[in-house]
Amino acid sequence: MSSVIAQPPGLRERHHHNIVCEPCQHTIRFGMCTRSSFSVSVGTRKRDQEVTMDRPDAESAEGATGTVSSVGIARLAGVGRAAVSNWRRRYADFPEPVGGTPTSPSFDLAAVEQWLTAQGKLPEVSGPDRAWREIAAASDGPDLGGALWLAGLMLFHRSVGSDATSSVPAPSSLAASVGRVNRAAEELFRSELPDSWLPRHLTVLSAAAGVAGDPVETFERFYALYLRARGAASDYVTPVRVARLILSLTDIATGASSPCRSVADVMDLACGTGSLLVEAVRGGGGVRVFGQDLDPTAACIAQVRLMLTSKEQSAVIRVGDSLRADAFPGERVDLVVSNPPFGLHDWADDQLAFDPRWEYGGLPPRTEPELAWVQDALAHLRPGGQAVLLMPPVAAWRSAGRRIRGELLRRGVVRAVVALPSGLLPATSVGLHLWVLRRPADGQVADRVLMVDASRIEQATAEAVIELAVPAWRSYEREPASVDEQAGLVKLVPVIDMLDEEVDLTPARHLAVSDDERRDPTELLASGEQVLKQLREVAASLPTLLPVEQPAMSEVRALSLDELVRISAVGIFRGHSRLSVDAEDVSEPGVTGGDVVRGGGPSGRAPGTAVRIEAGDVLVPAVGSSVVARVATAEQIGVRLGQNVSLIRADPARVDPWFLAGMVTAPTNRREATRQASGTRDIVRVNLKRLQVPLLPMDEQRRYGEAFRRLVEFDAMLDKAADETHRLVKELSAALTRGSLVPESSA
Missing domain, CATH: 3.40.50.150 (Vaccinia Virus protein VP39)
Structure with a gap:
């Protein structure tokens, strides 16, 4: 099937070729038309608000190129926005802004790609991955979802053979090509498409149309890359x-x-x-x-x-x-x-x-x-x-x-x-x-x-x-x-x-937990003695703590984890979201957020490239009802960092891991995290770098760390004893109802 946009010979797959914008019949350079006036982005109700761009003169139109924001650069290179800000400060040859505002500058896309390539920060990709790189670079924040479905519409337009010319269809034409197959879908898209294209829309359309191969496979790859970019933020996604x-x-x-x-x-x-x-x-x-x-x-x-x-x-x-x-x-x-x-x-x-x-x-x-x-x-x-x-x-x-x-x-x-x-x-x-x-x-x-x-x-x-x-x-x-x-x-x-x-x-x-209802009465009584012994051991494991008149931490200076990272006292690693990797990439056992809470071995899967957990690492589930931090258990050491888990690796000469884990869960940090909770699901997404840890000498850290360690051990022993106690009470009650055990005579 012929492509909607014909690519001239001698050019790379990147879409720096000339095509025609159907609304104004002006040549598009670098996937953008700079002659037309455009209104409203994909995904917003076009009749509710109007956004118009001034038409540049012909001279500026001839020299126009695609632009990209700091967020788009981060997506291109697969890094966070902080890394882009750091590059701008550290490298004198980083491309200067060509537009935007001081707080939200835009950069020449071609110049940025050239700089990233020269620095070895832009892996060479082809086909759908390269097209998606352009799509993502042109779309900031929530607009990425709108760019995804717009790219999908262009692929569908191509798959049904609606247009064999090299022109970009107008929004009405794109919706009409859908309507020839699905009238209801045409109605949906007409309500969401703009009246005319913005430059970034044209970047998306040309990038999608220029990918050779099966449109269905191309879009599924786009969708997988979209999920990878969105990660846990994709709340409206049900994992496959x-x-x-x-x-x-x-x-x-x-x-x-x-x-x-x-x-x-x-x-x-x-x-x-x-x-x-x-x-x-x-x-x-x-x-x-x-x-x-x-x-x-x-x-x-x-x-x-x-x-x-x-x-x-x-x-x-x-x-x-x-x-x-x-x-x-x-x-x-x-x-x-x-x-x-x-x-x-x-x-x-x-x-x-x-x-x-x-x-x-x-x-x-x-x-x-x-x-x-x-x-x-x-x-x-x-x-x-x-x-x-x-x-x-x-x-x-x-x-x-x-x-x-x-x-x-x-x-x-x-x-x-x-x-x-x-x-x-x-x-x-x-x-x-x-x-x-x-x-x-x-x-x-x-x-x-x-x-x-x-x-x-x-x-x-x-x-x-x-x-x-x-x-x-x-x-x-x-x-x-x-x-x-x-x-x-x-x-x-x-x-x-x-x-x-x-x-x-x-x-x-x-559901009956087991078939132990008919256990021998003598064995049941022996189990009772064992549970009592276990409870005494639990009580003895509680650390001795002393009250003080002035809270010991009230005058102690605290640093955020972000500041501790900057001075190399700790390092932070993040595990994948299940949405952020392809199924075939997840090949090894991985520790999940649930495993961290339970303190058990790996129940999930992780990519073979994920960081391995080491002794002393502090694990923090990325989402949950509160902030949880645990020092890695013996079952977790050596396993890959899995789904929705962050890892804090401390320099043992400067930060005690048990002290760190305890202080991360301080009430002040929990309140900080709760302010980021969803209003409908009360789910906390933990921003580790904002959490505070007090600065104490190492001997003091170790003293506190030992107390935290014993409290965690006490909690685990108490949970186990509680399970055994509930089980025993249930079995003793069943034995009383059957008559295999009788109450002691008051005489």
Whole structure:
């Protein structure tokens, strides 16, 4: 298929060739038109605000070149913005700004690339990677997502053979080429495209159009590089492994064992960039595909991905709040899959009180937005249709949702609940749940619920969860009695047993930890003596601490970790986000944020290029509900730094690691981190360099460090003793109920 933009011979793949801007028929140099007046960037509502550029004279137009900001330079070189600022200070030959403002200068792109190449800071790449380098350099901050879907539109335009000329299509022409295949998609893009192109848009379009090869593969590479650039900031992205886990429990995956069920229509209520819908289509589901998301950029990315994935499917993506403004009222589908946002505070209003979607127990309380997503999903299902939703664990037991959970159980909607290991989703270290629901058809009311507790498995990966949960689910779908129950992991629970005062859907509550209920009474009493001994050891391990009238740290000067880095007292290394590397790059065991919290061995994967953890390293999860810092355990030493973990490596002659770990978690540092928490999910993204550490002599540091070490040891011993105590109490109570143990006689 011919390219939209023909490249003259003798030029490198970089797009420094001349093409024609369709709106004004002016020659574009370096991917930019400098003659037209342009309005508003991709991704903003063009009618709400107008931004106009003055037309330069012809002389300046002839000499115009592409420009790039400091952020764009950082993306080109794969470094942070601080490195670019450092280069500008250190190197006299660094290119001077050619525009912008003193606080936000712009630089000549060609000059910057030449300087980076001469300094050996710009690795040579080709094909999609080189095109993406130009796209990223032209797009700052949130605009990167808009640049991604605009590049995807150009690739789609090329893939359907809409234009064999060398011109860049006008926005209306680009939308029209989409409309010839998908009218609904044309409507979405017309609402988001500008009236005419800005220079950076033209850079994106020419870069995308100049890549040879399959447009689908090119865009998937762009998308992977986008995720790598965004990292953990991509909150509206469901990782591919999690998407495949969710789809593994749907009728798409179990179609072979359930031939009577076919999945013609699929919907995602909060589709983000479309990962669940794309995986559903690739799995063979969805003649019609529906998605909605509040974020216009995410919705447009999802639409492009679906159009490029399959032109046979009719994909309709809409922008908006699914709960407050359902884009598909009355639409019924075979399957709903979703990873909806948790913890929304202002989702409900008076107008929703009489919404027909609240069929199961009425309008959810304001504190139960997750149950609103559940009811929204069920309202869009045909009889017999299925929904699989990723849910926070609190939705399974919170008292405010008891009425609705009870109604879901009584009417046979809840089919399975799967508790997941912590850390599967980059945005949270909490172990989430999967709720598998089905809208009952005539005579298909479930009287038992499949409970799977995958949070207990040793390998906390999506693949391990699939290996445990999918066989049980398929057996349940064929014949519930055929489920192979596993103590502590898999169990069928009668609905009637769950309809108590709490209506708790948490798998751990309904799964027996073991088959020890019938242990010998003498052995049980011996276990009691052992637990008492363990508790005495725990008490003895608590360090001796003395009170003082004046707080010891009140007059001590503190330095930020950033300042400690500058004086080489510590070094900071960052692990990858699961979104930031390709699946094939993640080849070795890696320590995750969840591993740091638990103090256990590696449960994740990491690139072979990731830093290895050494003795004395302090590990800090990059995201979580608070600041956590732990000195690396014996199981973690020698392992690669994994997903969403930062590492502080101290000079042992200047900073004691146990002192450092303790001081990093000081209340003042926790408050500093909390100020950076998300307003909807209360997730802290730890900015290590801003955290403060007091300056003490080394002997004092070691004294404090030893106290911190013993406190950590005390905490671990207490946790272990608590587990043993709870287990013992449960077993002793069971023995009393059976009569194998009796109370001591008062006589």
